[in-house]
Amino acid sequence: MLAFYRSMEVAEIPTSAEILETAAPGLLRLAVMLTGSREDAEDLLQATLLRTHRHADRLEVMAAPAAYLRRVMLNEHVSAGRRRARRVRTTVLPSGVEAQPTADDRGGIEARDEVWRWLATLSLAQRSVLVLRYYEDLPDVEIARALGVPSSTVRSHAARGLAALRAHRADHQEVKP
């Protein structure tokens, strides 16, 4: 009987809804990194999910639905960025910092918040590259594939981004005694 019942069981292939629900938290984190604010990130995630929803059944047969969703989000991000004027939010929010920060740690928090604000001044493509490289930890080839640009462009964006950050840090430290 048990064997008979087992033979009737349907293989556990995740449905598109399950795939989306599993991927949603990670996508929202990525959206936060790309947009810099919670509100914009939720808008971006919603746009991504709606776009995906139109062909949600395809997710179930994809080998790497997560990569597909990431690419949809990146496309949405770039498209949305072209459509609307960019907004810069500079709210300083609590960070996931170490327990009992010392004076040095607090300096670290300030540096992180300063870098976060600086990221908002970058172009969408440049920020996307930095996010994918240093947050998603993707190799340049995958970043290029996700953004639909050559690898050389990815390397160029990354190098210029780091150079700009270095210059920004130097300026900031000059201003701040």
Add this chain to the structure above:
Amino acid sequence: MNDDGLEILLRDAFRAHESLADPGRARALVPSSCRPKRRWAMVLSNAAAVLLVVGLVTYAVGRDEPRDDSLPVATPTPTPTSDKDEPPPTDADYRAMAAAASERTLAKTPVPEGALRLEGQPPGWPKDYGLSVGPSDQRLTRTAWWSVPMGTDALAEFLASHEAEGLRHNPGEDVISCGNDFGICSTTYDPLRQNHPEAYSEPTLLVQFTAAGDRSLMRADTFTFARPVRPLGSYLTAPVTSVGIDRVVPSSQGVHNVREPHVEVTDPDLVDQLVEAVNGALRPSRVGGFLSLPRRSVAEPEPAVRHGVWGSPGPWKACLLGRSNRHPRRTAHRPRTGPRRHRRGRRTGPPPELSPSREATPRPGPLNCFRIRRGHVLVGRGGSEERTSRQPL
């Protein structure tokens, strides 16, 4: 600053703002029309098929057997109940407990006589200034404001000499810390004990103040986080023989990429302490300090466990290895035995030899893996690195 330093800064900045993404909110945004569909039909059809077959078999068997009316009729056995039939706690319960603790802690703020409680953020306090203490859930933070009839020096003296009930100033740093760009001073009060460590981290109280004419503006914030309900299976019961530690880099897709270095700890004392730390997440642990990792250099002969993850970029994952009667998890940690290729193509050397007995130690299976985020506190060997375990594992 070189490229490595900038990379670390960028990673830190990203990681520090992960808290902006609420996983629950993300799941809620998934279109409801995309929820699992038609599965109930599958379940119903399966159940109907099973009932049909059971019915047929029962009928066929019962038909051939002589009926014995003298046999007692079987009565259904009542489901055993116990006095402890309380429903298990939920994440929401823990959050509610954390919120209540946050409010209790805020009420303990030492307030000088004559201070006037304000409704909200007063003018004169920098708008974009924020400071947090420890890992915390912003939604559980409670804030209060006062206008205090004394200068900042007098207020600093008052706060330094007054401790809230159940809290104390952190002895490891200056009681009052000043000197940021905004002219704001602050002091923190740490909890003396964890009342419900399984549910939440007892809140830390941060008091900040700045001058406002001949008075001072004072602000108090609490910082806490609720823990998720922990499944019983996450406790370690089998003997643990070694601990493998990897640095892992999280990605938005939920995949944690393992990065060098890999470290394995076989020192029985340290392993015991780690096990206690893992299981002790549900209770106050007697273990203090934090998990230190050895340097990568093999030139250091002693199996020194000295240099901590403190300040190292990226979270870490530790797998406690041992022999278990449970099935190993699929995300099993596989100890490496030779050189491995760095994911970006750079060849790295073999893992450091940490213990002379390492090679002789048989490779056991994984019992439990957990992530150690930067600064997360585990165990150590005391000395100048003494800290208190206060982080979730």
